[in-house]
Amino acid sequence: MKVGIIGGTGGMGKGFALRWAINNQVIVGSRDAGRASEAAEEYSKIANESFGNIKGSITGTDNVTVAKQSDVLILSIPYENIDAVCSEILPQVSDNCVVVSPIVPMTKTDVGFECVAIKENKPFSYKLVSNHMKNKSKIVSAFHVISEKKLINPTLELDYDIFVCGDDKDSVAIVNTLIDEIKGLRSIYLGPLELSYLAEMSTPLLLNAMIQNKIKNPGIKII
Numbered sequence: 001m002k003v004g005i006i007g008g009t010g011g012m013g014k015g016f017a018l019r020w021a022i023n024n025q026v027i028v029g030s031r032d033a034g035r036a037s038e039a040a041e042e043y044s045k046i047a048n049e050s051f052g053n054i055k056g057s058i059t060g061t062d063n064v065t066v067a068k069q070s071d072v073l074i075l076s077i078p079y080e081n082i083d084a085v086c087s088e089i090l091p092q093v094s095d096n097c098v099v100v101s102p103i104v105p106m107t108k109t110d111v112g113f114e115c116v117a118i119k120e121n122k123p124f125s126y127k128l129v130s131n132h133m134k135n136k137s138k139i140v141s142a143f144h145v146i147s148e149k150k151l152i153n154p155t156l157e158l159d160y161d162i163f164v165c166g167d168d169k170d171s172v173a174i175v176n177t178l179i180d181e182i183k184g185l186r187s188i189y190l191g192p193l194e195l196s197y198l199a200e201m202s203t204p205l206l207l208n209a210m211i212q213n214k215i216k217n218p219g220i221k222i223i
């Protein structure tokens with residue numbers, strides 16, 4: 001599969017690229033094509049050193065080209081930039097492209113980590129993304145509760161659940177395949193896209209629990 005990562009030069013993008021290059025053609029995206037190529041070169045080296053000879057590949061180019069080429073497109077960008085980035089790239093995706101939002105509307109305040117959408121009465125990420133999609137059934141929300149620190153460390157053993165929301169069974173199945181490819185992650189389907197706000201809110205919950213209780217490497221696992 002061709003997996004494009006918009007904002008792939010960030011921490012999450014690096015983690016996704018390392019993990020999915022084992023089996024897929026990963027395309028790292030950036031506003032700056034040069035930065036994307038440099039990141040792709042660095043990630044390829046790490047992936048090959050960490051996992052041996054990978055079956056896939058990691059290349060890099062500008063966000064718009066990535067959007068045009070991808071079978072699955074991960075929006076690994078900050079909440080504040082959703083409109084600016086998505087208005088440019090989402091009209092370019094193919095009709096069958098599955099668009100994945102791991103975006104968390106979160107801010108740090110005096111009391112701890114808070115959900116911007118609730119605190120400032122703003123739209124949740126999935127709503128903002130869906131405004132720019134031709135085919136809204138192709139959006140899947142996932143990966144809100146796995147931290148970049150875990151994804152970028154190939155030797156760290158993972159045992160976590162990933163909440164998934166989406167309307168189209170086939171699109172959810174494709175995202176589940178990507179989750180399964182990361183050893184130690186399990187997909188937990190929450191329901192239709194409309195319930196994505198529950199997944200988006202779980203990140204500040206997790207981070208406050210971590211800080212207040214001095215828990216290292218927190219994650220969510222349903223038992």
Ligand SMILES: NC(=O)c1ccc[n+]([C@@H]2O[C@H](COP(=O)([O-])OP(=O)(O)OC[C@H]3O[C@@H](n4cnc5c(N)ncnc54)[C@H](OP(=O)(O)O)[C@@H]3O)[C@@H](O)[C@H]2O)c1
Pocket residue numbers: 006007008009010011012013029030031032035036075076077078079081084085102103104105143144145146147148149203
């Ligand atoms: N970090 C985590 O552990 C974690 C965990 C779960 C979910 N998430 C979510 O995953 C997403 C990515 O997280 P991250 O920590 O990787 O984010 P990040 O490092 O802050 O940003 C990712 C990339 O977004 C691009 N970007 C930054 N400012 C931009 C702007 N003004 N306009 C357009 N693009 C911009 C940058 O790429 P270029 O400058 O190269 O274009 C940057 O490398 C976020 O929505 C976050 O809420 C993060």
